[in-house]
Amino acid sequence: EVQLVESGGGLVQPGGSLRLSCAASGFTFSGFWMTWVRQAPGKGLEWVANINQDGSGKYYVDSVKGRFTISRDNAKNSLFLQMNSLRAEDTAMYYCARGAGADYWGHGTRVTVSS
Amino acid sequence: QTVVTQEPSLTVSPGGTVTLTCASSTGAVTSGYYPNWFQQKPGQAPRALIYRTSNRHSWTPDRFSGSLLGGKAALTLSGVQPEDEAEYYCLLYYDGAQLRVFGGGTKLTVL
Numbered sequence: 367e368v369q370l371v372e373s374g375g376g377l378v379q380p381g382g383s384l385r386l387s388c389a390a391s392g393f394t395f396s397g398f399w400m401t402w403v404r405q406a407p408g409k410g411l412e413w414v415a416n417i418n419q420d421g422s423g424k425y426y427v428d429s430v431k432g433r434f435t436i437s438r439d440n441a442k443n444s445l446f447l448q449m450n451s452l453r454a455e456d457t458a459m460y461y462c463a464r465g466a467g468a469d470y471w472g473h474g475t476r477v478t479v480s481s
Numbered sequence: 482q483t484v485v486t487q488e489p490s491l492t493v494s495p496g497g498t499v500t501l502t503c504a505s506s507t508g509a510v511t512s513g514y515y516p517n518w519f520q521q522k523p524g525q526a527p528r529a530l531i532y533r534t535s536n537r538h539s540w541t542p543d544r545f546s547g548s549l550l551g552g553k554a555a556l557t558l559s560g561v562q563p564e565d566e567a568e569y570y571c572l573l574y575y576d577g578a579q580l581r582v583f584g585g586g587t588k589l590t591v592l
Contacts, residue, residue: 403583410586411521411570411572411583411586413572413580416581425580461526461527467515467529467532467572468517468527468529468572469532470529472526474526
């Protein structure tokens, strides 16, 4: 059974940093692109970033370029999102999803940016 | 700034048929945009329904079908069930499939 479990969310002040993790199981992690998607409270889905199988290709939505970094550790079946210079508008539920097409999703981890 | 547009809300009667659409600010949506569709119910994570325009996932009921219609991607629900009441999002690929943009979502009410 495919499982994706996000962690690392929390309350952080504007300008601060957080590192989100996504633990994957039930499939060959190294064989899939991986994706981060976020959803601000009461709003729609926003694609944030994705990464190819070996981590050599990384793509971001414009609003996070230069602040967020997606990475992966295939030996540990884990996906990461390093978020720096956080802003209030980054407040959202963050989901990791399998594949470039996001066929399986985790339950999300909540990030709140507030002073 | 690329914008993907969906109907904000639609209402359908149980047993009826409804079509949701997904338009791109860049022009006609083609299969090269690899349209995907997702369903999200309140308090839940999204669930994938359709990939690459018209392909159902193994868990997707066959009353859901995807297509291209009049320059847009489309999701048609036939024989709508009460449990289909949800928010539906499309996702399109851009820039050689490196970037993705979600539509704003359609709130489907079954009434």
